[in-house]
Amino acid sequence: MADRMIATASQTIGPYWHLIEHKEMADLLRFGATGDAITVTGRVSDGAGQLVTDAAIEIWQSDPPVSETFPAYGRSRTDASGCFTFRTLKPGPVAGLGNAQQAPHLAITIMARGLLTALTTRLYFQNEPLNETDPVLSLIDDPARRATLIAHPTAPGSWHLDIRLQGENETVFMEV
Amino acid sequence: MSEAIAAYRPVQPGTQPANDTPAYGSTHLRHPTRPELRIPASVTETTGPQFQPSHFPPMPDLSVINGKQAQGERIIVRGRVVDESNRPVPNTIIEIWQANAAGRYDHPGDQHDAPLDPNFHGEGRVFTDADGWYEFTSIKPGAYPWGNHPNAWRPNHIHYSLFGAGFGQRLITQMYFPGDPLLPLDPIFLATPDQQARDRLIAQFDVGITRPAWALGYRFDFVLRGRNATPMEHA
Numbered sequence: 001m002a003d004r005m006i007a008t009a010s011q012t013i014g015p016y017w018h019l020i021e022h023k024e025m026a027d028l029l030r031f032g033a034t035g036d037a038i039t040v041t042g043r044v045s046d047g048a049g050q051l052v053t054d055a056a057i058e059i060w061q062s063d064p065p066v067s068e069t070f071p072a073y074g075r076s077r078t079d080a081s082g083c084f085t086f087r088t089l090k091p092g093p094v095a096g097l098g099n100a101q102q103a104p105h106l107a108i109t110i111m112a113r114g115l116l117t118a119l120t121t122r123l124y125f126q127n128e129p130l131n132e133t134d135p136v137l138s139l140i141d142d143p144a145r146r147a148t149l150i151a152h153p154t155a156p157g158s159w160h161l162d163i164r165l166q167g168e169n170e171t172v173f174m175e176v
Numbered sequence: 177m178s179e180a181i182a183a184y185r186p187v188q189p190g191t192q193p194a195n196d197t198p199a200y201g202s203t204h205l206r207h208p209t210r211p212e213l214r215i216p217a218s219v220t221e222t223t224g225p226q227f228q229p230s231h232f233p234p235m236p237d238l239s240v241i242n243g244k245q246a247q248g249e250r251i252i253v254r255g256r257v258v259d260e261s262n263r264p265v266p267n268t269i270i271e272i273w274q275a276n277a278a279g280r281y282d283h284p285g286d287q288h289d290a291p292l293d294p295n296f297h298g299e300g301r302v303f304t305d306a307d308g309w310y311e312f313t314s315i316k317p318g319a320y321p322w323g324n325h326p327n328a329w330r331p332n333h334i335h336y337s338l339f340g341a342g343f344g345q346r347l348i349t350q351m352y353f354p355g356d357p358l359l360p361l362d363p364i365f366l367a368t369p370d371q372q373a374r375d376r377l378i379a380q381f382d383v384g385i386t387r388p389a390w391a392l393g394y395r396f397d398f399v400l401r402g403r404n405a406t407p408m409e410h411a
Binding site: 003004005006007008009010011012013014015016017018019020031046047048050052054058060061062066071072073094095096097102105107109111112113114115116117118119120122135136139140165166167170171172173174175176 | 181183184185187188191192193194195197200201202203204205206207208209210212213214215216217218219220221223224225226231258259260261262271272273275281282283285286297298299301335337343344346347348349350364365367368370372373374376377398399400401402
């Protein structure tokens with residue numbers, strides 16, 4: 001289209017983004033939301049298996065919907081052990097294209113020194129029946145690749161997903 | 177009945193930096209090597225967080241702490257946030273962070289041998305108005321050395337974080353200053369291949385924004401990704 005403008009170029013978030021961190025943003029229950037509370041953790045590593053300790057991780061979920069008490073959005077640093085931690089409500093199924101339902105999932109954005117453009121991926125939950133028919137998971141033929149998006153339980157109400165930026169078992173990243 | 181959602185427009189070639197940018201050393205082990213999976217936009221991507229000023233109070237003046245002025249050249253930055261169809265993005269949050277006038281971040285990870293300024297922290301936050309306009313006051317950040325290559329210096333820059341209306345519009349970027357001799361040497365700035373797209377990361381000096389006897393004015397606009405006008409069914 002002739003009238004289309006050029007979207008502003010992305011630049012790296014760099015190593016000093018913690019100036020805008022505000023740790024409470026990792027707790028999506030801080031405004032009093034109640035429901036199926038879960039803890040979501042993950043560990044981020046690079047192509048040499050080194051921990052990524054300076055990343056900004058964000059989650060967004062379209063279920064449960066945003067409300068006065070639930071921001072549906074969170075931000076966490078990766079710490080000295082490369083780990084991020086969120087407290088949130090477990091999402092339910094979400095509408096997809098046509099009559100398709102999407103399996104419960106979180107959208108994840110990864111920003112860090114060395115990433116000029118933010119990476120986007122999703123976190124799904126192990127043993128959800130809808131995972132079998134989810135329209136995004138169904139785009140991935142290789143079960144091992146699909147598995148890079150599926151968090152596993154570590155304790156009741158606790159889920160964990162490792163994110164590998166590069167190399168063996170590299171996480172499936174997405175563009176929309 | 178199907179629920180059709182207008183797709184985000186694909187990125188125009190060359191207008192965004194590739195994560196595989198060898199001149200920027202930190203990319204070597206962090207850039208994915210497999211092609212990204214193109215997924216259809218769903219409600220997950222077309223909706224996004226809404227920040228309430230009651231929970232995220234505006235911080236439109238970085239140049240003062242407790243009434244005390246930061247060191248450095250005071251500036252006003254003003255501009256507009258629009259999408260690729262030139263439609264304003266109203267009431268959206270802009271997060272801002274930067275080094276002080278000496279080129280030092282108030283951050284434990286920054287060990288550059290330049291002074292901290294007790295009257296400068298370097299975090300700001302503003303919201304666009306109903307027509308997409310924003311403005312904040314700060315001081316011009318200094319250049320600083322970094323370890324990317326011998327005698328590497330980052331040009332003067334301010335960091336921004338924007339959300340827009342949907343998570344697919346999320347933008348992290350940096351704004352540079354006109355005439356900076358470090359720009360042609362900076363692998364982060366140069367990572368965007370298209371010169372026009374790159375040059376739009378440089379603010380324009382604007383005497384109309386300059387406030388007499390107070391602060392120099394710069395104009396900087398953001399363009400967030402847009403979606404097709406017509407919903408399209410696709411796999």
